Amino acid sequence: MALVQYSESESDAEQESPPREVNKTDRVAAGQTRQCPSLPPLPPAFHDLYASSIRVSVRDDPSLHGGRKRVIPHVEGNWPTHIYLEWYPSKDELEILCGIIAQTGHMLREEQSSIHSLLHSDLGAQLPLHISLSRPVVLRTEERQPFLDMFQTALQASDISPFDIQMEGLDWVSNSEKTRWFYVVRVNRPNQDTLNRLLRISNRSLDHFGQPSLYETPDPPESHTQRNYPDTPKDYTDCFHISIAWRLAEPSTEDRERIKSIDLEELSAFRIHFNSVKAKIGNHVSSIQLAS
Template sequence: MFSDSTQYTDDPTRHGGRLRSFSHVRGHWATYVYVPVHPKEEFAELLDDLLDVARRNGLHLTKMEEFHISQSQTVILRHHWIQPFVQSLRERLSSVNRFLCVAHRLKVYTNQEKTRTFLGLEVTVGQQQLLDMVSEVDQSLQEFRLETFYQNPSFHVSLAWCVGDMVDLLQGAVRDHLQSMVDDFDDSEILTRFHAEEICCKAGNKVFSIPLR
């Protein structure tokens, strides 16, 4: 049997060179809340084209395994808090209606530690509804004395990432070129719009879905 004092050594090579923001502690679960995004099949072609151009400009990006819009920071929940936290979310979000989002403006982001850079599509339609949901999620976080979301967030769908602070390589002419590719891609207006139909909470390897009305 393992005790809570069991030491865990993180190996960044097991997850693409990423560094953990939190040390691993048994019984503590990394948790975040998000709106899942399920793009149409044609979106993969657009993303491959974007990553190819980035590669030719010296930046090798790794495609995200899944797409979403964050509604919280990553926080740490003790195992016995998970179900009560999810129940709190369900109660607060029970009356939220589904809504349209459009995300077509390319932006470059880094995490707080500047250890990863992300290419993302900023949400330009649906921001107010996302802010309203964040307000509800924040109240659930505060119940458990957890850190709330960022002030004045830039809601976005992360497309791809790389290790380190590589913002300078994706600014200026390169970003303008990538934006023009998004704008000119066939059916781009359709590919960059979707409906927010559920909000999810992922705690460790468990995902809890909360359907919107």
């Protein structure tokens, strides 16, 4: 079976992995967990080197990707860019997440779109999860290094230290085009408001290159190209999330209510530690360490 990957421009940052449909054999009764395949952990740098698999087609064929459509077309000289925090769940965390997805698949009405896991590839390899700090944007070839230098300098000047977060709820979130709906885990506000601070650094760095902000809506704009951010930063804690699965159909009100019955006590007990920020430009991933 041929491996399929999107070309270097994608409709959203969540589209980095092939779909894995949760079928009837994956679905279990509420309260049960499914045993997930696990492999020995690899060094973080290894994942950065192999962040993307081989591309076999430059054309957008939704039939090869579970119905997903690319919104940003592939253009020579354009480099899809994404800023994010990366998380590889431990074996215990992965098992709990697998159980949550399986329970959700069991709860959804059969006539609605299937739910596809983001935890493993079609071949069973564990995939990284992430918290986005930017939209999926596009930089020109000549902008790549200046942007990376600016972002890294701003991050180091901020003196933001490594931090922990906890997970505290399930929800459905659509992409900006409402062509896909992501099953997500909401996260709490960490000490020193770290997520909001990282978001502001990312937005301001990308704004310098004319790229749109994530969550923030500066108002009013100034006459020049740089936007005028408010003096009192807003709190976007309610927006941050980790996507664990996706579907094409919008969840119904009943579907949203059903997931509230899933027990998250075990999941909320885990703490996720972040000590670096990832900047992916094209297929190259830069890992920028936070201040120790």
